[in-house]
Amino acid sequence: MDSLDMAGHLIRRLHQQSTLVFVQRTQAAGFDLTPIQFAALDAIHNQPGTDQARVAEMIAYDRATIGGVIERLEQKGWVHRVVSERDRRARELSLTPEGQRIFKALVPVVRNLQDDILPSLGDADRARFLKLARQAVGQ
Amino acid sequence: MDSLDMAGHLIRRLHQQSTLVFVQRTQAAGFDLTPIQFAALDAIHNQPGTDQARVAEMIAYDRATIGGVIERLEQKGWVHRVVSERDRRARELSLTPEGQRIFKALVPVVRNLQDDILPSLGDADRARFLKLARQAVGQ
DNA sequence: TGCAAATGATATCTATACTTACTATTCCTT
């Protein structure tokens, strides 16, 4: 029995590889952010005015951790956070002009690094893998 | 462009799912440990007398974090850690009798939960996915 | 043989990631 050959371990390795490639490639392009920060930017870009709980839902994240992620995006000056008038519990999120600019510049970089996350798979195998992955996460 | 449909994000979701299933299923069986703690136990079981740097290598982990993982296993009383006589920088690791017992009891539990990590894939698709994953991590 | 390079481990720092508990606010039902 080899625990290193099981689903759990293989997926952990993939995640490791994925995060590493994301950070290295975006840094090489002159940016400083993590994959989850990008996912949050993307969610806010698609749904301006949304709140943290909605962002967490969209990117399949927990409510507790998203606060810190958004806070770091706010500190970078990419995200604006204001208390909602509709619901004073909630904070409405939007990209700042700087955030808009950064996000637009990031999109092609992030798109291009996807293939490098699975470098030892050919195009057909990669497409096959992604299709199965999509199915596995129920999407 | 939908960042949620890209390789990086799908892999993060898989990792999330994988960790959740591992913890839930092992807890249901009466154990309290994380996937990485199990991987470390497995490595030490396979190579008794090895040191932390070797364990980190075996399970593709970084040297800095493995110290904490092993320390928690030591606190649980599952791993014994002694300064090596060959090389006083290194600490030789081995499973305690309790650790041996726990590991043996864990093996079937961990093996059985693997399929639940990818529940929406049929047997054939799961095998296909794992083969591609193995290839992707260069194994 | 001496000393620089390499190695094992720890410490520190940042950032996920999730759980539980708590506060503030809103919703819903009677």
Place this chain on the structure above:
DNA sequence: AAGGAATAGTAAGTATAGATATCATTTGCA
């Protein structure tokens, strides 16, 4: 309209995860 349930967010705690720096020890080479 009142009050309990539900929801948004934060706080605290534990555990990865990795980068970088430091310390002790060992190795290898001039």
